[in-house]
Amino acid sequence: MYRRRLRLIAAVIALGAAGSVWGASAAQAAPNGKCESHEVCLYWSTNFQGPIWDHAGDVTNYAGYNFPGYNIPVNNNTLSVRNRGNWMDVRLCTETWFRGSCVVVAPGNSIGQLEDHLANQLSSHEWWT
Ligand SMILES: [Ca+2]
Numbered sequence: 624m625y626r627r628r629l630r631l632i633a634a635v636i637a638l639g640a641a642g643s644v645w646g647a648s649a650a651q652a653a654p655n656g657k658c659e660s661h662e663v664c665l666y667w668s669t670n671f672q673g674p675i676w677d678h679a680g681d682v683t684n685y686a687g688y689n690f691p692g693y694n695i696p697v698n699n700n701t702l703s704v705r706n707r708g709n710w711m712d713v714r715l716c717t718e719t720w721f722r723g724s725c726v727v728v729a730p731g732n733s734i735g736q737l738e739d740h741l742a743n744q745l746s747s748h749e750w751w752t
Pocket residue numbers: 653654655656657658659662677678
């Protein structure tokens with residue numbers, strides 16, 4: 624809980640210091656099927672193949688999201704992940720709101736094949752310091 628509060632305070636400070644950047648960040652958060660800097664990227668297939676869902680923010684529930692350009696749901700449907708964030712870990716979980724079984728991926732790291740208990744079961748993620 625203490626960690627989470629610190630994180631919130633840091634976010635508020637960052638927002639106050641660079642309010643004009645917020646618009647750009649929000650635009651970047653829209654998934655476009657390209658795995659870019661500052662994003663976590665989820666792949667439909669193993670080893671970063673197939674449709675890509677990319678996101679720069681936290682997502683509490685993947686339900687309702689499709690892979691950009693495909694009529695394929697993201698929820699419970701990814702086999703590999705990449706963290707292209709610059710300094711934050713990303714924590715991906717099998718249940719909504721960052722519950723269930725979770726895996727933490729450090730910035731710049733990736734998992735080419737999610738373990739059985741995570742494969743095709745991810746439903747939320749949050750950036751994690
Ligand atoms: Ca992108």
